[in-house]
Structure formats: structure tokens, C-alpha cells
Amino acid sequence: MFAGLCLGxxxxxxxxxxGLIHAGDPAxxxxxxxxxxxxxxxxxxxxxxxxxxxxxxxxxxxGVPAILKAMDPxxxxxxxxxxxxxxxxxxxxxxxxxxxxxxxxxxxxxxxxGVARRMAFEWLQxxxxxxxxxxxxxxxxxINPELRRDAIAAELVALKSLPKGKEVLEKAQRLLKVTCDxxxxxxxxxxxxxxxxxxxxxxxxxxxxxxxxxxxxxxxNEQGFDKPYAVEPLPDVSKSYSGKDGKPAQWFSTKTTSPxxxxxxxxxxxxxxxxxxxxxTRVESDKDQEVEIRLGCITSxxxxxxxxxxxxxxxxxxxxxxxxxxxxxxxKKGNNDLVIKVCQNNQKDSWAQxxxxxxxxxxxxxxxxxxxxxxxxxxxxxxxxxxSKEIK
Amino acid sequence: MKRFQLSWVVLGLFAISLQAKGSDWTQFRGPxxxxxxxxxxLPAKWGTxxxxxxxxxxxxxxxxxxxxxxxxxxxxxCSEREQGRLHVLAFDAKTGKELWRRSILATGGxxxxxxxxxxxxxxxxxxxGVVALYAxxxxxxxxxxxxxxxxxxxxxxxxxxxxxxxxxxxLGLHRxxxxxxxxxxSSSFICGVDFSTGREKWRHPRSKGVNWTSPTxxxxxxxxxxxxxxxxxxxxxxxxxxxxxxNYTETPGGSIASATASEDLIISPGSPLVALKSASTGTTxxVAWKSSKAGGTYCSPLVYEGKVYGVSAVGINxxxxxxxxxxxxxxxxxxxxxxxxxxxxxxxxxxxxxxxxVLKVGGxxxxxxxxxxxxxxxxxxxxxxxxxxxxxxxxxxxxxGGK
Numbered sequence: 001m002f003a004g005l006c007l008g009x010x011x012x013x014x015x016x017x018x019g020l021i022h023a024g025d026p027a028x029x030x031x032x033x034x035x036x037x038x039x040x041x042x043x044x045x046x047x048x049x050x051x052x053x054x055x056x057x058x059x060x061x062x063g064v065p066a067i068l069k070a071m072d073p074x075x076x077x078x079x080x081x082x083x084x085x086x087x088x089x090x091x092x093x094x095x096x097x098x099x100x101x102x103x104x105x106x107x108x109x110x111x112x113x114g115v116a117r118r119m120a121f122e123w124l125q126x127x128x129x130x131x132x133x134x135x136x137x138x139x140x141x142x143i144n145p146e147l148r149r150d151a152i153a154a155e156l157v158a159l160k161s162l163p164k165g166k167e168v169l170e171k172a173q174r175l176l177k178v179t180c181d182x183x184x185x186x187x188x189x190x191x192x193x194x195x196x197x198x199x200x201x202x203x204x205x206x207x208x209x210x211x212x213x214x215x216x217x218x219x220x221n222e223q224g225f226d227k228p229y230a231v232e233p234l235p236d237v238s239k240s241y242s243g244k245d246g247k248p249a250q251w252f253s254t255k256t257t258s259p260x261x262x263x264x265x266x267x268x269x270x271x272x273x274x275x276x277x278x279x280x281t282r283v284e285s286d287k288d289q290e291v292e293i294r295l296g297c298i299t300s301x302x303x304x305x306x307x308x309x310x311x312x313x314x315x316x317x318x319x320x321x322x323x324x325x326x327x328x329x330x331x332k333k334g335n336n337d338l339v340i341k342v343c344q345n346n347q348k349d350s351w352a353q354x355x356x357x358x359x360x361x362x363x364x365x366x367x368x369x370x371x372x373x374x375x376x377x378x379x380x381x382x383x384x385x386x387x388s389k390e391i392k
Numbered sequence: 393m394k395r396f397q398l399s400w401v402v403l404g405l406f407a408i409s410l411q412a413k414g415s416d417w418t419q420f421r422g423p424x425x426x427x428x429x430x431x432x433x434l435p436a437k438w439g440t441x442x443x444x445x446x447x448x449x450x451x452x453x454x455x456x457x458x459x460x461x462x463x464x465x466x467x468x469x470c471s472e473r474e475q476g477r478l479h480v481l482a483f484d485a486k487t488g489k490e491l492w493r494r495s496i497l498a499t500g501g502x503x504x505x506x507x508x509x510x511x512x513x514x515x516x517x518x519x520x521g522v523v524a525l526y527a528x529x530x531x532x533x534x535x536x537x538x539x540x541x542x543x544x545x546x547x548x549x550x551x552x553x554x555x556x557x558x559x560x561x562x563l564g565l566h567r568x569x570x571x572x573x574x575x576x577x578s579s580s581f582i583c584g585v586d587f588s589t590g591r592e593k594w595r596h597p598r599s600k601g602v603n604w605t606s607p608t609x610x611x612x613x614x615x616x617x618x619x620x621x622x623x624x625x626x627x628x629x630x631x632x633x634x635x636x637x638x639n640y641t642e643t644p645g646g647s648i649a650s651a652t653a654s655e656d657l658i659i660s661p662g663s664p665l666v667a668l669k670s671a672s673t674g675t676t677x678x679v680a681w682k683s684s685k686a687g688g689t690y691c692s693p694l695v696y697e698g699k700v701y702g703v704s705a706v707g708i709n710x711x712x713x714x715x716x717x718x719x720x721x722x723x724x725x726x727x728x729x730x731x732x733x734x735x736x737x738x739x740x741x742x743x744x745x746x747x748x749x750v751l752k753v754g755g756x757x758x759x760x761x762x763x764x765x766x767x768x769x770x771x772x773x774x775x776x777x778x779x780x781x782x783x784x785x786x787x788x789x790x791x792x793g794g795k
């Protein structure tokens with residue numbers, strides 16, 4: 001009798017351990033995922049989380065929707081506790097029809113977190129590439145930039161196989177309306193040029209073009225980055241300041257015509273070294289909205305929106321692109337004041353002579369937010385007479 | 393009698409386990425970070441179809457070296473368009489079978505020079521598993537069977553961390569302490585992290601400035617010393633407590649190649665390369681000699697049997713370890729991104745085209761033993777364990793040494 005019970009228990013254990021039954025509890029998985037999302041920095045609660053992680057993985061495939069649902073781009077540390085759990089579960093489950101169905105269902109639910117749908121898609125690509133490929137066309141307007149990119153890439157391949165003409169023109173124009181990535185926009189602009197249509201890239205990306213500038217201030221030994229000059233965080237453009245070496249620093253206006261919206265300070269301010277300049281503009285938003293500010297700047301910068309510091313990076317001459325710096329921020333309905341502090345150091349290398357910036361507001365996928373740049377307030381007459389330059 | 397037999401079995405297993413540990417490759421440039429392996433009988437010749445034990449595909453790019461603990465080979469890689477997925481893979485060292493793969497998402501910036509990538513730092517491994525650092529300042533630890541032990545975003549903890557050329561300092565390892573050298577233009581520190589929990593045992597702020605060198609743990613006068621090289625100089629500290637033992641600042645240090653040491657000598661590969669005499673704890677070491685003949689490249693130098701080997705833009709220079717005088721130079725086809733290794737009297741140097749030159753060293757002149765092509769771009773430093781050589785490209789991990 002005892003031996004029989006033992007045998008029965010062993011069989012049952014074997015039955016479960018072999019994974020013949022998915023005994024996972026979705027509610028428990030959701031609870032465990034929530035705990036992992038509360039990961040503390042500096043390894044604060046790592047022992048507890050390591051235990052919970054194992055428990056979550058043991059929930060198997062039934063826990064996968066909970067893991068995915070808990071993925072929150074605003075909790076990057078939690079996300080990085082959850083993604084390896086997804087790996088551990090799916091690696092064990094392998095490519096069963098049930099796994100594929102679970103992933104496919106999650107990906108198709110566009111109300112789910114974009115980042116999680118992308119994670120599910122990457123796994124589907126590993127275990128059922130054909131099924132994953134079938135989903136790509138549906139991502140053309142997806143909020144997740146990586147899913148959207150895949151769809152546009154597939155459309156671009158198809159587009160290139162078509163003969164020049166109306167169909168190409170219409171498809172390229174349609175694609176351009178949803179394209180965010182710089183390389184794909186460039187490719188589409190080239191195709192459209194071949195069809196006789198010139199694209200205003202500055203407008204497409206939504207670069208801010210009209211700025212009031214003031215400078216220069218001291219940045220010897222790169223100390224100016226942390227020095228709160230009177231201009232920041234919310235300037236009064238009717239004021240003038242005592243700048244570097246006691247020289248007057250006065251506001252002037254400029255408008256960039258660069259397709260990439262680059263404001264070249266070497267051209268409008270001068271080839272200054274160990275210097276700080278400020279740029280100010282005002283944008284009008286038709287509603288309160290959460291957006292991203294996307295910036296490119298080859299040197300150190302600080303950024304304030306409505307007097308609140310939203311981004312800073314103290315690094316010089318390590319490249320620049322339009323999506324180099326991304327920060328989430330809130331535009332309020334009505335006028336919003338944007339201030340950018342740009343610092344130049346004293347490096348002598350030929351590749352370390354530029355100082356310039358570009359800025360725009362986008363949604364979370366990187367597509368432009370249409371904001372209206374308010375006309376710059378009247379710069380005092382004597383200053384207007386002094387400089388009003390345009391970047392060529 | 394049975395108990396006696398069992399004891400012998402246990403003892404035998406213990407001996408085998410010790411032996412396995414002896415051949416582990418736990419970190420960048422080997423268990424003691426010097427680039428010198430005690431392995432014997434390593435291959436001198438191989439090619440795409442010759443002497444390859446196995447090869448395995450990788451999901452993305454990486455400059456990191458593999459680390460090998462017992463039968464586990466751990467390697468990092470990064471993938472996706474903006475290198476936003478950061479992987480650790482574990483392979484069976486004997487068969488090359490992928491055992492598990494775990495991924496996290498980059499929390500720090502992924503901008504970098506096109507030559508490098510986010511999986512540039514070499515991880516560290518022990519019987520507890522593997523700890524990996526990425527150029528995004530993400531730090532993560534897994535157990536040998538792929539369980540997540542802990543995960544940190546150094547960037548989220550300190551958003552000023554940034555190196556848009558691409559951070560590449562590898563981790564160092566001393567017992568249960570993982571050494572992190574995080575030196576960037578806007579935030580810099582060194583710290584010792586507990587392997588099991590990810591919590592910090594100690595931390596020191598450092599001068600701002602981009603630095604790609606890796607920490608090295610060496611033994612000096614019977615004391616374990618962690619060396620941190622930076623343009624400002626060479627710092628020695630107790631790896632377990634972080635206590636600063638000495639600073640050498642007379643000659644600027646480099647920012648790419650890492651320091652190394654023998655029992656009697658510490659080599660700081662700046663420009664010039666400086667050889668310091670081993671010192672007792674708390675004493676700044678004296679300069680033994682300086683040389684402009686070896687150094688100034690990406691490659692970390694080696695000290696082996698009374699000679700110092702450095703890589704120049706066009707080849708290898710061999711210096712006398714006592715005097716610093718040049719003994720020979722040998723032209724080797726470059727350029728080189730990975731550092732050389734020495735084992736069993738053979739020096740291995742891989743160029744960026746995937747050509748490994750094998751030189752017999754130790755005598756008055758080197759002897760070329762092999763020029764081995766793998767036909768892929770290789771930017772990593774090799775790893776050596778269990779009689780095999782491990783190399784990785786952006787797409788392949790090779791185990792070399794025959795079946």
C-alpha cells in the first residue's frame with residue numbers, strides 16, 4: 001500500500017516535472033511579475049527577486065501573458081528582470097502550437113505594451129519565422145518603433161521591385177507619413193525624388209527652426225556646464241548680459257534652413273572655444289500632451305522645458321544625430337518655453353571644432369508632433385540691427 | 393571498506409574538480425588577467441576546415457572574449473538595429489551546443505563608433521555563474537543554469553554615465569568581488585560588486601575622462617592587488633575592500649590597453665610604457681624603466697619568462713624585462729584590436745581580418761609556427777581553456793584544437 005502510494009506520488013511528480021501539464025497560475029504569475037517590476041536599484045532586493053524570478057519561471061507558459069503584460073518601458077529595471085524570465089520559459093516550452101498561439105495573440109492585441117509585443121514578436125521570429133513574417137504588414141502604423149520599422153522595411157523592398165510610376169509615388173507618399181527612422185525617411189525621399197517629388201525633410205521631421213540665441217559665456221576647463229548663468233532656466237529675452245571676458249552677450253534671432261534642422265553655432269555665433277551659448281524658442285501645443293524631445297548635439301548640453309530641466313549630457317565631440325538624445329516631457333496646452341544650453345570645450349583636434357544642435361518634439365515612436373513655433377518676441381531694436389543670421 | 397572506497401571516489405572527484413578549476417578562463421586575459429595561460433599542448437595551426445572542434449552561430453555582434461568555467465562557455469553579444477538587445481549565451485564546451493540564451497534591453501545609450509558595439513566588455517565567470525557588463529552600463533548576473541541572479545542599470549543609477557564612442561572596459565574578478573571600471577567624460581567611478589547579490593562592497597569616484605582600460609588583479613609580494621589604469625595614472629587597491637594601496641601618477645597612463653604584471657614587475661602601457669618594480673602594500677613602486685618601443689596601441693602587453701611583449705602598429709616588440717632594452721621586433725600583419733596571449737611558449741595574436749599569427753617565443757628570435765585564417769572580422773582577445781582556443785567574430789564562436 002505504502003509502496004503504491006510512493007509510486008503514485010513519484011509518477012505524479014514525474015508527470016508534472018516532464019511538463020506534460022501546464023500547471024501555471026496566471027494570477028500568481030501576475031503577482032510575481034509585479035514584484036519583479038519593483039526592483040530596487042543597486043541590487044537592493046536582489047535575493048528576494050531572484051527567488052521570485054524562479055517562481056515566475058516555474059509558472060510556465062501560463063505565466064507568459066502576465067510577464068508580457070507587466071513589461072513597462074517606464075520601469076526599465078523591472079523590464080530587465082522580466083525579459084530573461086520570458087526567455088527561460090519559452091526556451092523550455094519550445095515551439096509548441098500553444099506557445100505560438102500565446103505569442104501571436106499577445107502581439108495582435110495592439111492595446112498591449114508596445115515593448116512587450118516586440119519581445120513576443122522576437123520570440124515568435126525564433127520559433128516560427130513564417131508566422132512572424134505574416135504579421136509584419138500589420139505593423140505599419142504601430143506605436144512600437146521597432147515593429148513599425150520592420151513593416152516599412154518590408155514595404156520598401158516591395159516598392160523597389162515596382163517600375164517607376166504612379167503606384168510607386170502613391171505608396172512612397174503613404175509610407176512617408178508613418179516613417180520615423182532617419183535612414184528609412186532618407187530612402188523614401190530618394191524614391192520620391194526619382195518620381196519628381198521633393199520632400200521638405202525639415203518639415204517632415206518637425207525640426208524647430210526659429211531660435212533666439214545669446215552668448216557667449218565662460219566654459220574654461222568645461223566648468224560652464226554646471227555654472228547657472230542668469231539666462232537659465234527661463235530667460236528674459238529683453239535682457240542682455242555680461243558674457244565671456246566681460247563682453248556683452250545679447251539676444252539675436254536666427255532661422256535654420258538646414259534639412260536636418262541643425263543650428264550651426266560656428267556660423268551664427270562664431271568659432272568660439274571654452275564657451276557657452278543659450279538658445280530659446282517658444283512652441284504652441286493644442287493640448288496637454290506627453291511627448292519626447294529628440295535632440296542632436298555634438299557637445300555638452302542642458303535642456304529646460306518651461307523652466308524644468310528635462311535633459312543634460314556633459315560629453316564633447318562624440319558624434320551627433322537627430323535621435324541622439326531622447327527625453328520624455330510634457331507639453332502644456334498653449335505656449336511652452338524651450339531653452340537649450342550648448343557648451344563648447346577647448347579641444348584642438350580638427351574633429352572637435354563644431355558646436356551645433358538640432359531639436360524637435362515627437363511621439364514615443366519618433367514621429368513628429370505638430371507644434372507651432374510662436375513668433376519670436378521682438379528682440380530689442382539695437383540687437384536686431386546687430387545680428388539676424390540664417391544658417392546656410 | 394565501502395566507506396573507504398567512497399572516500400577515494402569523493403577525493404578523486406574533488407581532484408578532478410580542482411583540475412577543472414585550474415583550467416578555467418574566468419575573465420579578460422585569463423584567470424589572473426595577465427594574458428598568460430598555463431595550458432600545454434595547444435594548437436599552432438588551424439583554418440576554417442582544420443583543427444576546428446566546433447563552431448556555433450551567435451545572435452549578434454560582440455568584441456568580448458568568451459569565459460570558460462568547467463564545461464560552460466559564456467559569451468555576450470548584442471543585436472537589433474540599435475544594439476538594444478544584450479545577450480548572454482551559454483554553450484557546452486565539448487560540443488558547442490547552445491545551452492541557454494538570456495537577453496535584457498539596453499537602458500543606457502547605444503551610440504558608439506561603428507567599429508565597436510554594446511557587447512564590448514568581457515564578462516567574468518565562476519562556479520556561481522556569469523556577470524556581464526555592456527557598453528550601455530547594464531550589469532547582469534546569471535547562474536550556471538541561466539537563472540537571473542540580479543540585474544542593475546548603472547546608467548539609471550547615474551544618468552551622467554555616457555561614452556558615445558562606446559564604453560569597452562571589461563570586468564575584473566577577485567574571488568566574490570566583481571571589479572567595475574566605469575570612467576566616462578561626464579561621470580567616473582570604480583567599484584567592487586558582490587558576485588551573488590550585485591550590491592556594492594566599495595566605490596571610489598574617479599576623474600572625469602573617457603577610459604577603456606580594464607581592471608587587472610595581480611599578486612604583489614604575496615598580496616592581491618587590483619590595478620586600475622587611467623590617463624591620470626595607475627591606482628592599486630585591495631580588490632575586496634577597495635582600500636587604496638598606492639597611486640602612480642608621474643607618467644600619464646593610457647586609456648585603452650590595460651596594465652599587467654609579473655611577480656617582480658608591473659607594466660603600465662601608456663606612452664611611454666612604464667615598468668614599475670613590485671612594491672609592498674602602501675608604497676608607491678619605483679620606476680624600473682620606460683620604453684617607447686612597446687605600447688600605444690589597443691593591445692595590452694604581456695610579461696612572460698623575463699621578457700615583455702608589446703604590440704605596435706606593425707608587429708610585436710620583445711623587451712628585456714630587467715632593462716627594458718629591445719631584444720627583437722617582428723613584423724606581423726595587422727591591424728589588431730584584440731590583445732595577444734601566451735601559452736606553452738607560443739604567442740597568439742589575432743588581427744582584425746581574423747588571421748592569427750602564432751609565434752614560438754622565449755629565445756633570441758621568434759619563430760613563426762602558424763598563420764591561421766578564419767576569414768571573418770575578429771576584434772576580440774582569444775580565450776584558452778581545456779586545451780582549446782576560443783575565438784569569436786560578430787557571427788561565430790569557434791572552439792579550436794581538434795576533435
